[in-house]
Amino acid sequence: MVHQASAMVSKEWLVQKTRSSIDDLITSFKSTPYFFYTENDLHCYLHNRIFSSLPREEWQCITSDEKTSILLHKEYPTKARYDAKTPREVNSGGARGHFDLCIWNPERARERVFRAEHSDFENEQHTFIAIEFDLIERNRTFETALHHFKWDLLKLTGSKNEVEHGYQLVFVRDWIHKGDFVSQTRKEAARAKNTIVLFIERDKDSASIGTLSPKPFLSYSPVFK
Secondary structure (H helix, E strand, O other): OOOOHHHOOOHHHHHHHHHHHHHHHHHHHHHOHHHOOOHHHHHHHHHHHHHOOOOHHHHEEEOOOOOEEEOEEEEEEEEEEEEOOOOEEEOOOOEEEEEEEEEEOOOOHHHOEOOOOOOOHHHEOOEEEEEEEEEEEOOOOHHHHHHHHHHHHHHHHOHHHOOOEEEEEEEEEOOOOHHHHHHHHHHHHOOOOOEEEEEEEEOOOOEEEEEOOOOOEOOEOEOOO
């Protein structure tokens, strides 16, 4: 028997579990930063932590087009289209982005389709929670890292994408541009009302973990205040 997710799990519980799972990932990176070979390793770790916190049937939902799915997904598409090189949102042309991880709204899953036909994107699932990752290290240029940061933040904060709880996780290992990067990105993060931006830096001599926005998150205070 398939259970409708809204009867099993609340939005508040999903937010709480997402936050505690992010905290667990940060703790793991701080203690063993090279446990993760690629950015995708970070995605998979967090996906597993969140998904394993409930029995599979409690993640299940039924969409309006009668598809049995689950609430948690990797690479779910945005509703907005973008010129990714700029980066900026566009009304026509361009392409849709994708969230590294997202959780659908359990209260609205039954009202919306699994996948839109044509350009009826607003009828796709509500990305209630969305998470973006970046892993910066070695010879990554400042310009490339800043572009990735702005692109991720744009997806999380754009009104068309409907994200209520956005989390942008920037992991850094042994990178010489971290000071300039934090100075620049704090200005961007401060304008993000729905998104928490976390900076998690670990090198052979030190560790710096905190928010890039003015407000603290869990036990993490603004970094380099």
